[in-house]
Amino acid sequence: MSARNVLVVYSGVYGHTHKVCEAMRPVLERHGAQVTLSALPDETPDPAAFDAILMGAAIRNGKHNPAVLEFIERHRGVLEDKPSAFFSINLVARKPHKNTPETNPYVKAFLQTSPWQPQQVGVFGGRLDYRRYRPFDRWVIRLIMWINKGPTDLDTQVDFTDWDAVARFAEDFAARMEGQAA
Numbered sequence: 001m002s003a004r005n006v007l008v009v010y011s012g013v014y015g016h017t018h019k020v021c022e023a024m025r026p027v028l029e030r031h032g033a034q035v036t037l038s039a040l041p042d043e044t045p046d047p048a049a050f051d052a053i054l055m056g057a058a059i060r061n062g063k064h065n066p067a068v069l070e071f072i073e074r075h076r077g078v079l080e081d082k083p084s085a086f087f088s089i090n091l092v093a094r095k096p097h098k099n100t101p102e103t104n105p106y107v108k109a110f111l112q113t114s115p116w117q118p119q120q121v122g123v124f125g126g127r128l129d130y131r132r133y134r135p136f137d138r139w140v141i142r143l144i145m146w147i148n149k150g151p152t153d154l155d156t157q158v159d160f161t162d163w164d165a166v167a168r169f170a171e172d173f174a175a176r177m178e179g180q181a182a
Helices: 016-030 066-081 105-113 135-147 163-181
Strands: 004-011 033-039 052-060 084-090 121-125 127-129 157-159
Touching (some): 016 033, 016 052, 016 084, 052 066, 084 163, 121 163
Parallel strands (some): 004 052, 084 121
């Protein structure tokens, strides 16, 4: 693959989404990509200046950040014209029957409301770390975990991310970029 400029734009709260994006970076770079990471809602580079766009978003209190849909609405044409992909990070995806785009309720809801239908969609389990959360978030997440029979001990620190799946997602994205460049 000739050098391709890839914009990885993401929205997270406690740093795990950034960590997932950073894990994808070396995979894309092995395929010759030059990767630029940019956090929403910060000012992001113009996606039209890139050859491909990868977007990731974490769930907070049951929703993706509104800045994700705002970015999509503003740049829908570019997202549709170039190799692009979307992934969601959420704790529901820790469950084997909720970790695909077809079975994850947050991804299904995203796809129903998004004017952009990504060419590639992924979903990964997130990181649960009660000690890092703000008090309100801690209470809400603990309640959700209790309802869904998840960990509720306030000392819990567990990473539900399938890092092999993250690498496969990035490999698939790189292969799609290579196929579209041919």
